[in-house]
Structures are given as C-alpha cells and as structure tokens.
Amino acid sequence: GPDSGGGFHPPSQPSDSYYQSQRKPIYDAYFEKLLAADRLYKDGDAYRFRFDRKPITMHDLVCGEVTIDYRDESNTPDMIIRRSDGSYVFHFVNVVDDLEMKMTHVIRGEDHLMNTPKHLQLIEALGEQPPQYAHIPLILNPDGSKMSKRDAGAAVGDYPKQGFLSEAVVNFIALLGWSSKSDDEIFTLTELVDRFSIEAINRAPARFDFEKCKWVNQQHIAKISTDRFADLAKPFVEAENLPITENYPAVIAAVKEKVRLLSEVPAAIDFLITDTAAQDDEAVAKAKANPNAALLFELAIYFEFSGDWSADIAKEAISSFAQEKNVKPGQLMFPVRVALSGRAHGPDLGDIFAILGQGKTVKRLKEFQ
C-alpha cells in the first residue's frame, strides 16, 4: 500500500497501483471535497493543490515546534495531487489513508519532515484533525555518509541472512537515537516495548556500528535456549553442507557462548562433525613448535588405555599425565586443543573430548606430528 513509514519498497511496485485502483472511489471522494472547496486547479490534465500562503507550524513529538513559511512560494510551489492519468500522488493517498484509518500517531523518518506541512495543509483543507507526528532521525553509514538502500545494514531482510537474531537487531536499532537513560542496553522485545518512549528520541542521525550490533547479537544468543539456538543455527550449518549428526545438540551447545553470529556456527563446529575441516596453519605451526607437542603421542596411548571415557575422565587423565611428565596441565592443553581442532580457539576442551569420543581423540593426537 502507500508508503507512510519510510522508503522501504521500490517505486512503482505493481501492488501499489493495484492497491490504489481498488481504493480509487475513496480517493475520488476526497478529491471532490477539495474541488468543492476550491482548493484545486488544473495544470494541463493534472490537478494542483493550492496551498494556504501562511506560516505552518508543526508540533513534532521529536523535533518540537518547526515552522515552515508557505508565504515563500518559490520554496513551496503548489503541489500536484492528481496526475494527468488520473492517479493520485503519494502525499494525497498518504493523507487520505491516515484519515480513513483514523491514525493517531505517524512515526516516520526525518526525510518526511518537510512533507508534513503539506500533509497538514491537505488535512486542514479537508476539515479534518491531523494525527500526531514524530520524525525520527535517519541512520547513517559507519563513515557518516547517508545510508542508501544498497548499503550494508540498510535492508532489514539482510540481517537474518548474516546470522543476526531479530530481537537483537530490533534492540540495536532502538539504541540508535534512543537511550533508556540507564546503564542497561540489552532488552528483549517486551522490555523494549515497556521502556521505549518517543520523548527520549534524539534528533541527530546516528551511525551504524557493525561491531556493536554483533555484540548485541552475542548477548541475545547467550539469553536464548540451547534448543532455539540449535534451530536457528541449523540452516547455516546445512548451507555449508555439514551433516546434522545425532550429536548435533551437544555440538551446538558447546559453541553457543562462543559465537556472535549464527553464521559463525559452521566454522566453529566443522572439526567436531567432519574430519576434513580446514586448519589454522599458524596455530598448528605454533602448537608443533611447543615443547610439549612431543608428549602428545604418549598422551594418546595414555588415553587409549583409559577404560571409561567422558569429559571429566579425559580432563583428569590429562592432569595426572601432566604430573607424571612434570609439566603444567595448562601448558599441555594448548597443543592438545590444536591437535584436536586444528585451531587455537574453540569450545571447552572437555566438550571436545566428549563429542569427539575416545577413538577420534586418540587418532588425532597420534596423527599430530
């Protein structure tokens, strides 16, 4: 339908003209009203609305009192409201729809601020009462330039694709130009609804900070259940052609607090579910240079003859083995981690032991030469 809340859909979408054709009788009626009030005049086959030549003051909930002087005709030429082809322009259908729907508040981007006196004039000419307006600041690119539709972060549909949670995105965007006036920043949707107020919105445009957006996302991931996290992460895992094994729940639980984006999940778990995961060459080289790397084969044997197998048992085994060899367990853990995962960072070592199982743990330790 007509866009009253910012430019999110492309111009001349078929649905728009279809929508307008359905509602044409309604628009025609309002058009007749203006015609009868002698506020319209022809310009070719189109119709222009004659503005009242006086200062128009709006009382914006965010911007406060703003006055535009319509006596200056050069800056405010009478506007077309009906095109030569009989269709109505945005300003007109927008006003009529808001009136018809009995809108009480119109909250939209600041790019519409200068349109508002036009709408106010239309509403006054129609003898109706205007809604309350709130014009919120626009969001800028990280470098301060204006954000256009193609810029990163502009399309809300891109966030899920990049691995953001919807509630995290809502939370982060709310923080752009608005503050709870407290030190709290992470809010669920209901908390946000509870705390948000138009009065607390700033007037200056804010820049989009991708890093903080990711941090907010991480905070929300930490808050959701492991089950929901597993469901949300699944499409990303499948997109990387990784199998959803029966130990997927355990695998996913091991990395829940380690990722900031859902899209980071595949790379965080691949070594747990396949044997062909890419390795971090730098970490591998560093681990091999570690003096304790020479002990890994022996540790593998030690593990191999351990009767039972669990995260705790394996950790215990490392401790006692380290004691035998007179090294600190902590120093043994880095090369073990790299031998098992191929990288320097990852899940808790106990989780890795448990998920990989005794066989794979022993095998990877032995092969790490």
Add this chain to the structure above:
RNA sequence: GACCCGUUCGUCUAUCGGUUAGGACUCCAGGUUUUCAUCCUGGCAAGAAGGGUUCGACUCCCUUACGGGUCGCCA
C-alpha cells in the same frame, strides 16, 4: 542555491547552569577459568570554533564551520 534539523570519547549515548563530564562497543593491560570463551578489574579516549548572557555554561543566545534532510505529474 533556498529552506528545515542537528553537532559530547573513533562509534552509540548520559548530563535538562555548579559533576574529577558517567556508561556501552572497539582496543590495550591485569585477574578468574588446569584450556577456549564468558566474566571481573583497570586503562586510552569527548563537549566543532569564535563571540556573548551569567558569580558560574557541554547545557541559554548569536555567528561561522561541518553533517543530515527537503525542494518531482517518486514514494
């Protein structure tokens, strides 16, 4: 160009005439965690500039600079 709106750490922000200008993200340094991460502590870092008003200004006023928005038979 005209007309609107704006300007506090790199970024998001608190402050509604009197504060060592606070918090968050990022970064750095410690600490906890036998590992990774989390977490905790500390650190770096700000009132665009110039004039006023005032006992006193980030806060009020003016000018300049800079940024954003709007000036369509687009939405």
